[in-house]
Amino acid sequence: MLFRSESTLVPTPLAADLTPKLSADEAGQRILRSSPLMARGRASNPDLIIHGPLDAPPRLAWKFDVTLGLLNAWTCVVDARTGAVLSQTPLVMEAAVKGMGRDVNGINRTLDLWQDGATYYMVDASKAMFDGTSTPPRNGRGVIAVFDGGNKVAEDSQFRGGLVTSVNPNSGWLPDAVGSSWGLSVTFDYFLQRFKRNSLDGDGGRISSIVRYGDNLPNAFWNSQTKTMVFGDCETKFLEITGHELTHGVSSSVGNGGILEYKFQSGALNESLSDIFGNMVKLFATGTQDWKIRLYDNGQDRVIRDFKDPNTVVNGGLALPMNMSQFVQLPLQQDSGGVHVNSSINNHAFYLLSEGLTQAIGLKDA
Numbered sequence: 001m002l003f004r005s006e007s008t009l010v011p012t013p014l015a016a017d018l019t020p021k022l023s024a025d026e027a028g029q030r031i032l033r034s035s036p037l038m039a040r041g042r043a044s045n046p047d048l049i050i051h052g053p054l055d056a057p058p059r060l061a062w063k064f065d066v067t068l069g070l071l072n073a074w075t076c077v078v079d080a081r082t083g084a085v086l087s088q089t090p091l092v093m094e095a096a097v098k099g100m101g102r103d104v105n106g107i108n109r110t111l112d113l114w115q116d117g118a119t120y121y122m123v124d125a126s127k128a129m130f131d132g133t134s135t136p137p138r139n140g141r142g143v144i145a146v147f148d149g150g151n152k153v154a155e156d157s158q159f160r161g162g163l164v165t166s167v168n169p170n171s172g173w174l175p176d177a178v179g180s181s182w183g184l185s186v187t188f189d190y191f192l193q194r195f196k197r198n199s200l201d202g203d204g205g206r207i208s209s210i211v212r213y214g215d216n217l218p219n220a221f222w223n224s225q226t227k228t229m230v231f232g233d234c235e236t237k238f239l240e241i242t243g244h245e246l247t248h249g250v251s252s253s254v255g256n257g258g259i260l261e262y263k264f265q266s267g268a269l270n271e272s273l274s275d276i277f278g279n280m281v282k283l284f285a286t287g288t289q290d291w292k293i294r295l296y297d298n299g300q301d302r303v304i305r306d307f308k309d310p311n312t313v314v315n316g317g318l319a320l321p322m323n324m325s326q327f328v329q330l331p332l333q334q335d336s337g338g339v340h341v342n343s344s345i346n347n348h349a350f351y352l353l354s355e356g357l358t359q360a361i362g363l364k365d366a
Contacts, residue, residue: 099169129204179236243281267339
């Protein structure tokens with residue numbers, strides 16, 4: 001058997017070290033299991049080599065290429081005795097790059113971007129859901145993409161605006177877009193890490209948002225038809241709003257057409273689940289949350305829900321109820337039967353379960 005050394009400066013190992021304990025097939029399976037992206041690739045026939053990095057002892061190893069479409073290919077080396085992955089070297093000059101931008105709160109956020117020539121796109125292909133056989137920036141599957149609505153109101157339900165771009169990865173970014181990209185990213189991470197849910201639909205589906213939609217629209221919303229999150233100006237200021245709306249994306253993708261029909265009590269539970277997960281995303285990403293949901297309204301931060309004391313918040317002239325004895329009966333034409341008003345009942349129950357009772361069970365278990 002012939003052995004190839006990766007450096008002529010590496011001494012030949014002792015003969016006793018030249019018998020692999022791991023088969024070529026086993027080595028291939030080790031590398032394919034090393035990441036969700038690798039798992040979708042195809043490994044070439046391996047070579048048995050002496051892996052000799054200058055900063056470590058030489059090792060007997062299996063070396064082969066793993067390929068996933070045109071955009072992803074790596075040379076991989078696996079220790080032929082222990083099965084440890086020794087190196088993964090990209091063979092494609094990746095267009096996915098890192099950048100930096102400042103959000104509407106004035107906080108610098110690290111950005112995962114896509115570079116095409118001299119243009120950088122706010123398209124994040126760094127997540128495990130990314131399909132390496134697709135072609136970002138415009139046709140990427142399993143990406144997080146942020147569009148700029150340009151303060152327009154469109155009658156076309158398929159309106160997106162244009163992908164947010166810059167000529168510099170570290171400057172020139174819309175603050176709203178920076179906040180959206182970061183918020184969508186950490187919400188994806190939350191559902192994946194806490195519930196093993198791969199994107200909103202659980203199947204690696206693309207996540208999209210539009211920022212600066214409308215003329216100072218004091219709101220944010222989820223469009224289930226186009227599966228897009230839409231932000232008015234500065235509404236990316238509050239992470240719980242991003243988590244809230246994307247949870248609507250989760251709820252609407254469960255089962256056949258979603259769960260909890262958006263009206264009356266089921267709609268109030270739908271809203272409450274989004275409030276709860278919105279706050280949990282904030283806690284996950286920042287380590288803090290204050291039991292409130294806020295919107296940015298005409299230059300002011302406005303509390304729209306308070307888990308601890310719902311009665312302190314007024315919606316449409318009505319103090320939000322704390323329990324079912326305060327349940328507000330509304331017609332379907334008003335707030336879809338009270339979905340935003342009565343959601344506070346379940347919100348308050350979640351607060352009590354988490355920390356408001358003597359034997360509360362804590363946020364994570366709740």
